[in-house]
Amino acid sequence: MASTSRGDALALPRVQCPNHPDAILVEDYRAGDMICPECGLVVGDRVIDVGSEWRTFSNEKALKDPSRVGDAQNPLLNGGDLTTMISKGTGAASFDEFGNSKYQNRRTMSSSDRAMLNAFKEISTMADRINLPRNIIDRTNNLFKQVYEQKSLKGRANDAIASACLYIACRQEGVPRTFKEICAVSRISKKEIGRCFKLILKALETSVDLITTGDFMSRFCSNLGLPKQVQMAATFIARKAVELDLVPGRSPISVAAAAIYMASQASAEKKTQKEIGDIAGVADVTIRQSYRLIYPRAAELFPPDFKFDTPVDKLPQL
Amino acid sequence: MAESVLEWYFDKFIANDSSKTEEVKADPAEELFLSLLPDELLTLEEDTESSTGPDIHSQNSIAVVELPIPTPVLPVIQEPETIPQIQNVISTVKLGCCLDLQSIACKVWNVEYKPKVPVVFQAYKSLVMRIREPRSTAIIYKSGSVVCTGAKSVEDSRRAARRFARIVQKLGLPVCFLKFKIQNMVASCKTFPISLELLSCHQRCSYEPELFSGLHYKVTPGITATIFSSGKIILLGAKKEAEVYEAFDAMYPVLRCCRRLTKP
Numbered sequence: 001m002a003s004t005s006r007g008d009a010l011a012l013p014r015v016q017c018p019n020h021p022d023a024i025l026v027e028d029y030r031a032g033d034m035i036c037p038e039c040g041l042v043v044g045d046r047v048i049d050v051g052s053e054w055r056t057f058s059n060e061k062a063l064k065d066p067s068r069v070g071d072a073q074n075p076l077l078n079g080g081d082l083t084t085m086i087s088k089g090t091g092a093a094s095f096d097e098f099g100n101s102k103y104q105n106r107r108t109m110s111s112s113d114r115a116m117l118n119a120f121k122e123i124s125t126m127a128d129r130i131n132l133p134r135n136i137i138d139r140t141n142n143l144f145k146q147v148y149e150q151k152s153l154k155g156r157a158n159d160a161i162a163s164a165c166l167y168i169a170c171r172q173e174g175v176p177r178t179f180k181e182i183c184a185v186s187r188i189s190k191k192e193i194g195r196c197f198k199l200i201l202k203a204l205e206t207s208v209d210l211i212t213t214g215d216f217m218s219r220f221c222s223n224l225g226l227p228k229q230v231q232m233a234a235t236f237i238a239r240k241a242v243e244l245d246l247v248p249g250r251s252p253i254s255v256a257a258a259a260i261y262m263a264s265q266a267s268a269e270k271k272t273q274k275e276i277g278d279i280a281g282v283a284d285v286t287i288r289q290s291y292r293l294i295y296p297r298a299a300e301l302f303p304p305d306f307k308f309d310t311p312v313d314k315l316p317q318l
Numbered sequence: 319m320a321e322s323v324l325e326w327y328f329d330k331f332i333a334n335d336s337s338k339t340e341e342v343k344a345d346p347a348e349e350l351f352l353s354l355l356p357d358e359l360l361t362l363e364e365d366t367e368s369s370t371g372p373d374i375h376s377q378n379s380i381a382v383v384e385l386p387i388p389t390p391v392l393p394v395i396q397e398p399e400t401i402p403q404i405q406n407v408i409s410t411v412k413l414g415c416c417l418d419l420q421s422i423a424c425k426v427w428n429v430e431y432k433p434k435v436p437v438v439f440q441a442y443k444s445l446v447m448r449i450r451e452p453r454s455t456a457i458i459y460k461s462g463s464v465v466c467t468g469a470k471s472v473e474d475s476r477r478a479a480r481r482f483a484r485i486v487q488k489l490g491l492p493v494c495f496l497k498f499k500i501q502n503m504v505a506s507c508k509t510f511p512i513s514l515e516l517l518s519c520h521q522r523c524s525y526e527p528e529l530f531s532g533l534h535y536k537v538t539p540g541i542t543a544t545i546f547s548s549g550k551i552i553l554l555g556a557k558k559e560a561e562v563y564e565a566f567d568a569m570y571p572v573l574r575c576c577r578r579l580t581k582p
Contacts, residue, residue, distance in 0.1 A: 179528050194529045201524075210518055210525065245578060248511065249547035251527040 015044040119144055119162045126166055129185040130177070139169040143204070152203045156196055160188045164196035171208040176215050178253055180281035213238035213256040216280070220260060223279045226269055229307070234263035236303040241294045244301075250290050257282050258290035262298060265316055268309040288318050402505040402553055402566050406468060407475040410501055413462035413483055414494035419445045422458070425489055447482060454478040458486070462493075465501075472500060472559065503556045507566070509549040509573060516576040517545065535572075537565040547578070 017023050017036035025034040025043055029051065034044035054066045086103050088094075096102050120141055127137045143165040147153055153161055163186040170177045183190045201207060214235050221231035238259035241247055247255050257280040264271040273284040273291075280287075294301060299312045422445060423431035430446040445458040454468035454475070464482055469475035479498060487493045514533045518525035525533040532544040537553075541561060544552045551569075556562045 194526070198524065198526075210515060211527070245513075248578065249514070249531055251531070253528065 017041055017043050115158055116145065116148055119148070119158045122159055123162050123166060126163065126182075126185045130181065132166075132170070136166075136169050136173050136175075139172060140165045143169055143200070146204055147200055150203055153196065153199055156199070157188065157192075159186065160192045160196045161200070162186075163188050163193045164200050167193065167197055168200060168206075168208060171211075174215075176211050178216070178281055211252050213242060213252045213259065216253065216256050217260070220256065220276070220279050224260070224264070224271055224275065226260070226264055226271070227267075230260075230263045230267045230269060233267070233303055233306050234260045237262055237294070237301040240301045244297065246297060247290055247293050250293070251282075253280055254282050254286045254290045255294075256280065257287045258294055259301075261287055261291055262294065262301070262315065266302065266306070266308050266310050266312070270310075291318055400507055400509055402507040402551075402562050404471055404503055404505045404559065404562065406504040407470070407472055407500060408465065408467045408502040408504075409469075409475045409479060409499060411464050411466065411479045411483065411498045412494075412496040413464060413486060413491075414496050415462050415492055417458065417460055417462055417486065417491060419443070419458065419460055422447075422486065422489060426485060447485070449478060449481055449485075451481075452478045456482045458482070472503075475500065500557055502554065503559065503562060505553045505556070505562045505566075507551050507553075509551060509570075511549050511578040512545060512547060512573055513576050513578040514545065514547050517572070520572065535569065537569050541565040543569060545573075 015025060015034055017025065017039065019041065020036055020038040023036050023038045026037050027034055032046055032048075033042045035042055053068060088101060088103075094102055123140050123144065124137060127140070140162070144162055147161055147165065163182055166186075167177065167179065167182050170182075179190050179193060182193060186193070217231055217235045217238070221234060226234075234256070238252075238256050241255060241259065242252075247258075257276050260280075261271065261273060261276050264276075273287045276282075277284040277287055295315070295317060298315055302308075302312065419431055419433070423429050426447065428448050433443050443460065447456045447458060448454070449456075452469050452474035454466055456479070457465040457467075464479065466475055466479045466482060469478050476498060480495060483493050483495050514525055514527075517523060517533055517535070520535070522536040523533055524535075532546045532552075535543045535545055537543050538561075540557070541553060541555045543565070544554070551566075553562055553565055556565065
């Protein structure tokens with residue numbers, strides 16, 4: 001980025017202040033200088049300004065954008081695509097007598113990366129549906145790129161691999177989504193996503209942490225519209241139930257759903273099993289089963305400072 | 319008349335022929351077994367089962383397996399349930415000739431053959447034959463390959479495969495009994511309640527509660543154990559009984575570490 005002073009082009013690969021070689025130089029982009037912060041010496045000059053050539057504002061109705069550079073490159077993911085394409089013509093000369101454009105060949109942009117670009121688009125669409133932040137999307141893209149380049153899952157549908165990568169990225173970032181939630185935004189079945197998930201873990205030789213009940217509490221509770229106290233109580237109940245080993249072998253999602261049910265029934269905002277089942281993606285009989293397991297020791301499971309709207313002995317027994 | 323000729327042919331050339339069969343020697347009980355008609359065999363079954371069962375077993379174990387089958391080395395506090403029991407043995411054998419599945423389906427009872435419809439259990443275009451006595455099922459292909467499943471032990475699997483070969487032979491086809499190989503053995507046992515969350519931190523474990531409630535544990539490259547939180551274990555992929563017991567012994571200390579303490 002910085003241009004070295006002419007004499008030193010070959011000897012010194014980077015500029016430094018002659019008096020303070022260790023000082024990190026401050027760049028003054030307006031004047032185009034590199035300044036040493038210790039002594040104020042202007043070390044390098046004629047720094048090339050890499051800012052944009054034009055400033056375009058969105059409400060300006062410019063017919064054409066004078067900027068001569070395109071979108072930001074995505075070098076990590078696309079393999080440095082620096083091809084030149086001929087764009088669609090604008091003048092009269094670019095159309096032949098029938099009205100078709102003379103130069104039609106705009107197809108072969110980057111044939112090797114086409115599938116990958118499609119997959120990135122699909123990932124972006126899926127993530128957008130469940131409002132995932134940019135870091136998860138980037139992680140998913142990276143995972144997909146690694147899997148794609150390895151070619152060990154070549155026969156599988158790209159959408160399936162993309163969905164599985166999304167699932168793994170959410171897990172790795174510490175905010176796991178259930179398989180059913182990923183299924184809801186993808187066209188692939190849960191079985192296929194599960195298969196691809198296991199294959200990807202084997203191919204990339206990574207592993208993921210086990211899911212816990214607390215990972216899903218905030219999402220489920222806010223989707224149900226439950227207040228913070230109920231959410232905290234449900235988290236506490238679920239954790240306690242797992243610690244006391246009341247629910248051996250039950251999926252953490254089912255335990256979380258049962259805990260939410262118990263907490264909501266004890267508070268003013270009572271939710272039915274069906275509503276909780278719809279949000280969590282578990283059947284209401286599953287909630288009933290898990291609830292039956294935690295009900296006998298309900299009194300111990302509630303946090304000590306919980307305000308009961310319905311006392312523990314009046315909780316519904318199913 | 320033709321049947322007795324066939325039996326004679328079978329016994330003389332195929333049953334005892336060491337070049338054609340993988341077995342080192344056929345013991346006399348087997349010969350007697352094979353030389354009789356099926357209905358006679360059924361009446362004799364009780365006698366041969368009880369008296370010659372152990373003999374066949376020990377003789378075969380000397381002939382085929384180099385080491386005697388080791389009993390599992392387990393700590394003293396074991397109940398009989400915690401020794402893995404073999405539940406299913408799957409084997410394949412080649413009959414050495416092409417078969418006309420349609421004619422077999424017509425002539426033999428207890429056979430399913432639906433060539434146009436892919437049934438769940440069988441692949442396309444294969445015959446499913448069942449016999450009652452070692453209760454087992456065979457999937458027979460046109461090329462003469464047979465997959466024999468459902469037998470409870472190695473010896474039963476072998477006998478069942480021979481029975482299937484016999485049934486086909488009685489229809490007049492020149493069968494041989496080639497390349498009998500045990501492909502897979504399934505064993506199950508019960509231990510103490512296990513904490514799968516603790517166990518899943520181990521490498522070679524794969525536990526996804528959302529997908530399946532059991533944990534898959536690769537004991538050795540060939541053998542996988544499916545472990546449930548109640549302590550029931552299913553061992554898959556062994557080719558010999560010894561492998562099953564070795565795998566269980568290797569796995570047992572790991573399970574002990576992850577034992578789930580029962581609540582007071």
